[in-house]
Amino acid sequence: MPYGISTTQYFTALASFLAAGIAGSSIVFHMYKPLEGIEKQVEEEKEKLREEFTKYCEKKAGK
Structure with a gap:
């Protein structure tokens, strides 16, 4: 137990x-x-992103 610290303080700090x-x-x-x-x-x-991108590319290719 550290010097200068009471038992109660020590165990309270430990807890x-x-x-x-x-x-x-x-x-x-x-x-x-x-x-x-x-x-x-x-x-x-x-x-989902692949499907959306494929649809977008198909629209662009169709125009």
Whole structure:
């Protein structure tokens, strides 16, 4: 135990530190959880853009 710090202060600080670490890891987990399945969404959007571009090119070629 560090010199000059009471037992109560020490354990309060330790508990705060551990709680902050747990909360921080939980926040990071929930931040990146929505990224699951993003590859599928990206492929769907690419396919939509390809279809729109193909339609656009067909219109331009027809004029």
